[in-house]
Amino acid sequence: MSKHYDVGIVGGGIIGQSIAYQLAKEGISVLVLDRHKGGSGATSAAAGMLGANSELEQNDAFFQFAKESQRQYHLLQDELSNFSQIHIQLVDKGMYKVALSQEEAIALKNAVQHHETLEWHTRETVLNHEPSVSSEIEGALHIPEDGHVSPKHVCEAFTKSASLLGATFIENAPVQSIKKASVNDYILSTPQGDFTCNKVVIANGVWSGYFFKQLGLPNRMKPVKGECLAVKSNTLHLEKTIFYDHCYIVPKGDGRFVVGATMVEDDWSTTPSLGGIHALIEKVSPLVPGISSAQLISTWAGLRPQSEDGKPYIGVHPEDDNILFATGHYRNGILLAPKTGTMIRDFILKKKIDENYVRAFSVTRNLAQSNEVIV
Amino acid sequence: MSKHYDVGIVGGGIIGQSIAYQLAKEGISVLVLDRHKGGSGATSAAAGMLGANSELEQNDAFFQFAKESQRQYHLLQDELSNFSQIHIQLVDKGMYKVALSQEEAIALKNAVQHHETLEWHTRETVLNHEPSVSSEIEGALHIPEDGHVSPKHVCEAFTKSASLLGATFIENAPVQSIKKASVNDYILSTPQGDFTCNKVVIANGVWSGYFFKQLGLPNRMKPVKGECLAVKSNTLHLEKTIFYDHCYIVPKGDGRFVVGATMVEDDWSTTPSLGGIHALIEKVSPLVPGISSAQLISTWAGLRPQSEDGKPYIGVHPEDDNILFATGHYRNGILLAPKTGTMIRDFILKKKIDENYVRAFSVTRNLAQSNEVIV
């Protein structure tokens, strides 16, 4: 029979491994089970933007949570490198969220008032800093804090650090069912056999929908497929990420520009379609005209896990606080991974957690009221 | 709600797709669900040898079944190409099963007596036909019928042909549980939602162990990991597959030589280890010395699904003949795929099936008596 673990985590992507890392640091025995290879799902499809300001527009608990998570990366960078020797490739040069019309410019200028670090840059200022950007823009919101990391390397660094701290990580172990055997004793059944643990964390992104249902909860998880591509060029230079209408060009620290992403609802395929790549090229080419001459080096796709209101579920099962959820991170999985890791750790260690966060990400939050348009 | 299907097949590898193809040809509505991408498991890891004679040593029902399946490929080649335009790359130039010692030579010479197409070739004859083979051999058993196909292309040809004939194939749809809703109504639950069907075929190789258990059966499925590599060379020529002690060098029709395979028990990882590749090189280099100078182009690994007695389960659930199994093909999945497809089709269509085959592959065969050594 397998060893018994304090905590069993379903899902070895960046969320699950961030949790595993935080728990292993506390000396908790932890098991991570991944259906396939760790980080091979939404994690490695992501561009890695830390877009707290660019993605989130209201100054609410979600925004505060995102900002804290963004800041955590600055500590994690060295911490993870010390444990694992893996560099997470944090780049911290900011972002331009551009406006192509007067209307868009007005909307972005409004944002400046609510967030002190943001600045409105005129067309001239933008072109001064980023001469490759189209002169057709009206201007851009400058967001100095929104950098980016390499999601693959963050996930590998969490995984290896957790492993060296004692966590167990098993690949090719899809969890078929989660069953309560007795008080404080859960059985995770997989084709590799059964594993037992005191607490379970469900952290397998879009695949977690099944477990909400199996565990008696009405929450749903929908895939929003995103198609991406990467280009290279010796003559195109960007310092900052260029962002417009959910699409972006991210100048990565390895010389690639990562361009994303389409938004295809209810499509579970994980390969890019010809039409999707076509649409993506049409969307971003006008932002940085020189990108047409860049060399196309790869294309890929992944599935963002979208909850009913577009916010993650980070919290306990309403009837059993030994079952925790950390899923539904939608477009923000990379950004939110660090803080999700520490918040789940705090749930497990019964530490104090900011009530605003508990409410905001509660599995039982009043979803009916959350009638935001999800974009 | 999803469409209802006559038959739901769990697993989109070569076995599941062979079944889907045979059913779709009969006008049966069929759904194939794969946990990941079709054919991405053991199918694409296989070398594609059609080793009826080289792998099986007794002239029993299993052997007859294998021979029939081997012959089916000759018809399938054109049939699948007509439907799908995909060539399965059948090569039909035979195999040498070599002996390095006097003892091995004697054992192989015995085999000649039982199978009329087999011949013992002396060292001189072998070197005459295959000058690249080591002159250290004692001789070899010549097996003219044991050719090979490209497993990836067979699986894709089955998939596309079935699809064009009306079958539905859904990727990224791991079946979490199989439940009976009512008579003739099964629910296959997946993160993508529930699918219903009249009959279920479990054809997901090593991953099927979970469903035997879930469906109340004691049968087990163990992985035997196999690591492989491929080389290329403009100067090395082989006409026939060279086989020795479960290892082989297969001269594929695309110019590669596929070399396999290690046998690692109870290892669920699907990546080759450095030590595994090391062992494989040591094993095959003495057979064809010139292979050391060939260019190493790739390495990979896969999981063979091994039943208790090493033979597949092809048949119905003892208490419910709407649940069928087609799994446990171990080292012979590619070889047995065609005949497995037609046999499962015949079960579903209630056609007459050779009783010897029904018994040999029965889910409830007396495994205790089958005390063969599994190799």
Next chain:
Amino acid sequence: MSKHYDVGIVGGGIIGQSIAYQLAKEGISVLVLDRHKGGSGATSAAAGMLGANSELEQNDAFFQFAKESQRQYHLLQDELSNFSQIHIQLVDKGMYKVALSQEEAIALKNAVQHHETLEWHTRETVLNHEPSVSSEIEGALHIPEDGHVSPKHVCEAFTKSASLLGATFIENAPVQSIKKASVNDYILSTPQGDFTCNKVVIANGVWSGYFFKQLGLPNRMKPVKGECLAVKSNTLHLEKTIFYDHCYIVPKGDGRFVVGATMVEDDWSTTPSLGGIHALIEKVSPLVPGISSAQLISTWAGLRPQSEDGKPYIGVHPEDDNILFATGHYRNGILLAPKTGTMIRDFILKKKIDENYVRAFSVTRNLAQSNEVIV
């Protein structure tokens, strides 16, 4: 000092290797030098269409030569497989050259009169045979003989067959200069050292421009870069190649659809640009609308070698018949490789060659008169 060879061939692509194969079969000692890896240039970038009728519109010597070469593939298929065990993946199901406008339809209908195997198919007939083609077409010219091969496998089959027949093939051996040492003695200088031979064949495609100049000839060689992509789909089916305005969708025998190609003049880069792939998608999507849903699996680019009049140079140096040229095959290198191989062989063996071919492909043909528009 290196061994002396009868014939030294500069360039190990499909043209050079076809020549090497024909010479080696005659027992001639032959050396092939490639600047990089054999077949890694235009050869492996090509889609492999054998478009004698679709590419060439006049019933002239060039057309006759192309038809002969096309037919040679039917013999080469078995011949090369016997020598090398490599299948060239000849598919022989014809092509539709579609008309989108009335004007285009009239032009294509005219072609029917000159070539007896061609037929005009109305929209209805086309959609009957190929339901995936857009219903917006006017109709299509049916060209039954224009099939396709896998260029990479043809080149590898030539290479391996030649090698097993005694030819020497050296990679990473860029020829820096060709010098006459004495009568019947040429020195090919490379960073690997000097090689000597009685006759030299220059067969390195777009890279051959330098040698025309070095050897005192005015002929030029311009690159016309072509960008391509490949998609896969289980539900999209095409029997025939669909061709329109130099672009095509080729249903390959391995299940891929190869889509090509852009025409970028004077661009020596061998990687696809984002803009090039964009243009290609826009061009072919209207022909087969369902292709937008297909999975994009790869993109690449290559350099077609274009002479002044778009026809190849196959013949001897005007002042020295020990120097031969076999280059400038432009869009038709795969199609013309077999016949180029036998024609160069015949030059070297002093066999009789059709005077029309000698004139048509002469290095000194009156290029001033060849004022055809090159497309």
Next chain:
Amino acid sequence: MSKHYDVGIVGGGIIGQSIAYQLAKEGISVLVLDRHKGGSGATSAAAGMLGANSELEQNDAFFQFAKESQRQYHLLQDELSNFSQIHIQLVDKGMYKVALSQEEAIALKNAVQHHETLEWHTRETVLNHEPSVSSEIEGALHIPEDGHVSPKHVCEAFTKSASLLGATFIENAPVQSIKKASVNDYILSTPQGDFTCNKVVIANGVWSGYFFKQLGLPNRMKPVKGECLAVKSNTLHLEKTIFYDHCYIVPKGDGRFVVGATMVEDDWSTTPSLGGIHALIEKVSPLVPGISSAQLISTWAGLRPQSEDGKPYIGVHPEDDNILFATGHYRNGILLAPKTGTMIRDFILKKKIDENYVRAFSVTRNLAQSNEVIV
């Protein structure tokens, strides 16, 4: 006609691009021509060790030059990131050069006396720091300064920085010949056409042998092929590079362990052979036994350019100081690239250069006396 350049550089690997970068920073117009793709030769095959102390054993000019170059990387790291946004992945955690026998231990202990930063570590100390190292070792020389970089990223960062500073880089432009047209006017002939410049730098590694000869010099350049592999593991941890008898295991900052390298003389092929990889595995497995369980992820090969005495040529042509050489860096191209760049820059700007370096790397140094054994 092409633009005229101050300096034309033959070869776009790490050496050529380092020079281009230093010249472009000084406002000099520079052209880099690469035969294929920049950095695709020995550069990207290298493991990137900065092994000044581990590779070089005498405290001579060569050693001093290497130490200076090693230190330059610490400045280049930020400088190149500022220009190009590309991180060179400098890791600076030192190296263990291990002894397996008493004799080897004595030899390494001697080295401590000559270099103050070196320390002898006993078996216990080594295992304390690096528990994955075999307990069969006698001890190891600890070399704190010998870190590593990512050669591919260094080369790309040089290339992009130079390009953004005004340098021109042309790929697929093999230089066929170098000719003097007039005083201060050289013609570099390529298939893409002729390029002219005032000065020429020959920096194309093993391919430079041809130009020594063309330019009347007796120097030779031999390839020493090196085969490498990379593995991954979540449980294997190394802080430092482990080095033994020209082989090494380098824990890269991206989580891979790069293992190299074989030494195959006079082999110009750039693909790993099966036998070469076999030998490499046998060599390094005893050093870190746990590596056998690591996942093999890739294998590759490259050609080290070896001069007669194993030291680079960095200097001017004896009869024409407008022709410079920067080649023959053998096992140390990555280590020496920064200092080679500044030294060639100083030659061109007529700045003062340390006479010891001029002599040590002179093209005309008395090679007859340099009867060192090259290892």
